[in-house]
Amino acid sequence: MLLTIEGLTKRYGTGDAALNGVDLAIPAGEVVGLIGPSGAGKSTLIRCINRLVEPTAGRVFLAGDEVTGRRDLRFMRRRMGMIFQEFALVERLTVMENVLSGRLGYVPYWRSLLRRYPAADVQRAFATLDRVGLLDHVDKRADALSGGQRQRVGIARALLQQPDILLVDEPTASLDPKTSRQIMRLICEVCAERSLAAVVNMHDVALAQMFLSRIVGLRQGRVVYDGPSNGLTPEVLTVIYGEEDWTRSAQRDDDVADEDVHGARPHGREPLAAVG
Amino acid sequence: MTDTTAPDPNRTIATPSVTVPQHPLSRRMRGWIGWLLLIVLLAWSWNAAEMFRVSALLADWRNMAEFGAAFLAPDFHDWDTYLADMVVTVQIALWGTALAVFFGIPFAILCSSNIAPVWIVQPLRRMMDACRAINEIVFALMFVVAVGLGPFAGVMALFVHNLGIFAKLFSEAVEAIDPRPVEGIRATGAGRLQEVIFGVIPQVMPLWSSFTLYRLETNVRSATTLGIVGAGGIGQTLYESIRSFHYAETAAQVIIVILAVIAIDMASARIRKILV
Numbered sequence: 001m002l003l004t005i006e007g008l009t010k011r012y013g014t015g016d017a018a019l020n021g022v023d024l025a026i027p028a029g030e031v032v033g034l035i036g037p038s039g040a041g042k043s044t045l046i047r048c049i050n051r052l053v054e055p056t057a058g059r060v061f062l063a064g065d066e067v068t069g070r071r072d073l074r075f076m077r078r079r080m081g082m083i084f085q086e087f088a089l090v091e092r093l094t095v096m097e098n099v100l101s102g103r104l105g106y107v108p109y110w111r112s113l114l115r116r117y118p119a120a121d122v123q124r125a126f127a128t129l130d131r132v133g134l135l136d137h138v139d140k141r142a143d144a145l146s147g148g149q150r151q152r153v154g155i156a157r158a159l160l161q162q163p164d165i166l167l168v169d170e171p172t173a174s175l176d177p178k179t180s181r182q183i184m185r186l187i188c189e190v191c192a193e194r195s196l197a198a199v200v201n202m203h204d205v206a207l208a209q210m211f212l213s214r215i216v217g218l219r220q221g222r223v224v225y226d227g228p229s230n231g232l233t234p235e236v237l238t239v240i241y242g243e244e245d246w247t248r249s250a251q252r253d254d255d256v257a258d259e260d261v262h263g264a265r266p267h268g269r270e271p272l273a274a275v276g
Numbered sequence: 277m278t279d280t281t282a283p284d285p286n287r288t289i290a291t292p293s294v295t296v297p298q299h300p301l302s303r304r305m306r307g308w309i310g311w312l313l314l315i316v317l318l319a320w321s322w323n324a325a326e327m328f329r330v331s332a333l334l335a336d337w338r339n340m341a342e343f344g345a346a347f348l349a350p351d352f353h354d355w356d357t358y359l360a361d362m363v364v365t366v367q368i369a370l371w372g373t374a375l376a377v378f379f380g381i382p383f384a385i386l387c388s389s390n391i392a393p394v395w396i397v398q399p400l401r402r403m404m405d406a407c408r409a410i411n412e413i414v415f416a417l418m419f420v421v422a423v424g425l426g427p428f429a430g431v432m433a434l435f436v437h438n439l440g441i442f443a444k445l446f447s448e449a450v451e452a453i454d455p456r457p458v459e460g461i462r463a464t465g466a467g468r469l470q471e472v473i474f475g476v477i478p479q480v481m482p483l484w485s486s487f488t489l490y491r492l493e494t495n496v497r498s499a500t501t502l503g504i505v506g507a508g509g510i511g512q513t514l515y516e517s518i519r520s521f522h523y524a525e526t527a528a529q530v531i532i533v534i535l536a537v538i539a540i541d542m543a544s545a546r547i548r549k550i551l552v
Contacts, residue, residue, distance in 0.1 A: 076465075093478050
C-alpha cells in the first residue's frame with residue numbers, strides 16, 4: 001500500500017471528534033474520491049495526512065515510512081503534493097515563482113532565498129506548465145489569472161514536488177461546472193500519466209462518480225462507505241448524507257454542465273439536486 | 277400610467293403593527309457621560325496647562341507682530357547654508373529610516389502572533405513599545421551624550437524610535453495576511469523561514485513600502501528638530517536664529533523647511549501610489 005491510515009482521530013479544542021478512528025489504504029496509482037456532508041471531516045482527514053493539522057491519535061504511513069510522530073516533516077511533506085480549494089497561491093508572485101515554490105522542500109535554503117533554483121527544476125517547471133496548458137502565462141502574476149488557470153498553477157506546483165501522492169481538497173468548489181470538469185479531468189490524467197495516487201475531497205457526488213472509480217464516504221468522522229462509485233445507491237447516499245430523495249440522481253445528464261445555472265453553488269446537503 | 281402590468285400603486289401590503297423598541301436608558305446615558313467626562317478632563321487640565329494665560333496672545337501682540345512682520349521680509353542672504361543644513365537633515369532621516377526598516381523587519385516578524393510563539397511575541401512587543409514610547413528628541417539627548425554632538429546622534433535617535441514603530445506597523449500587516457498561501461507553501465515541505473519569505477513577505481510588501489515612505493516623510497519633519505539638542509541638521513541653525521532674535525533669518529529657514537517637507541511629502545505620496 002502506498003498510503004496507509006490507521007485509526008486516525010482528530011479532536012479539536014472543543015472536544016468534538018472531527019475524525020474518529022479512520023482506517024484507509026490506498027495502493028500506488030489509485031485515485032480515491034472522498035465524499036461526505038459538510039463537517040464530516042473530509043478536509044481534516046486530508047490535512048492530517050500531511051500534518052497541516054496535527055492528528056490526536058492514529059498513524060499515517062507513506063510507502064512504509066511513518067508520517068505521524070516524526071520531526072523531519074519536510075521530507076514527508078515534499079512527497080505529498082497538495083491542491084487546495086482556493087488555490088493557495090501567492091497572488092503577487094508570478095506563475096513561475098509559484099510553480100517553483102513546489103521545489104522548496106528540496107532546494108537548499110540559500111538557493112531558495114536567492115531564487116536560484118537548479119536548472120533542472122526550472123526546466124521541469126516549464127515542462128509542467130506546458131502540460132497544464134499555461135506556457136503562455138509563465139511571467140504573469142497569479143492574481144491576473146482566472147480561477148481555472150489558478151488551479152492549474154496549483155496543480156503544476158504540486159506536480160513539481162514529484163510527489164508519490166496528491167492530496168486534493170475540494171479542487172473544484174470555487175470553479176464553474178465546465179471548468180470543474182476540465183480540472184478534474186486534468187487531475188485524473190496527470191495521475192494516470194505518472195501513476196500517482198490521490199485523495200480527492202469532493203462535495204459534488206455526480207462529479208466524483210464521473211471521474212473516480214473508488215469512493216470513500218465519510219460521516220461524522222467515520223468511514224461509512226468504501227467501494228466502487230457505481231455502488232453509490234440511494235441507500236448508501238442516505239447513510240453518508242442522511243435522508244433525502246436520492247432517486248433523482250438516476251436522471252443525471254452528461255451535458256448538463258452547459259445549462260446548469262446552479263452548478264457553481266455549494267450544494268450542501270443536496271449534492272445531486274443541482275444536476276438533476 | 278398605460279402599462280397595465282405595473283403594480284397598482286394603491287395596493288397596500290398590510291404591515292403588522294409592532295412597537296419599535298426604545299434604547300434602554302442606560303444606553304442613552306452612556307453618550308452623555310462620555311461628553312461630561314471629556315469636559316471634566318479639560319477643566320482639570322486648565323490650570324496646569326496655564327490656559328488662563330490665553331490673553332497673553334493679545335497682550336504681547338507687539339512680539340507677535342514683530343515675528344509676523346519678519347515673515348513678510350525673510351532674509352535669504354545665507355540661503356546656501358540653510359539649504360545645505362536642510363540636505364543634511366534629509367540625509368539623517370534617510371539613514372535613520374533605512375536602519376529602522378532593516379532591523380525592524382526581523383523584529384516585526386517575531387512580533388506577529390500568527391508567526392511566532394507567544395513567549396517571543398509578548399516580551400518583544402513590550403520592548404518595541406518602549407522604543408516607541410520615548411520621543412526622538414529624548415533619544416537624541418541620550419545619543420548626544422553617548423556618541424557626541426552631530427548628525428550621527430540624530431540618526432541613532434531616529435533609528436531607535438522608528439525601530440519600535442516599524443516593528444508595530446509591519447507586524448500588524450503580517451497579522452492581517454491571508455493564511456492560505458502560507459499553508460500552500462508549507463504543504464510543499466518548505467521550512468519556517470521559507471514560509472515567511474515566500475508566503476508572507478510578498479503579501480505585505482505593498483503595505484510595508486507604503487509605511488516606510490510615510491515614516492520617511494515623518495522622519496524628515498522630526499529631523500528638523502533634532503538639531504535643537506545638538507543632533508545635527510537645520511534644527512540647530514533654526515534654534516540659534518530664534519534665540520538671537522534674528523527673526524528674518526528664522527523666517528527664511530522656516531520657509532526652506534516647509535518647501536523641503538512639501539517636496540518630500542509629494543514625492544513620497546506619488547511613489548506610494550505607484551507601489552500600492
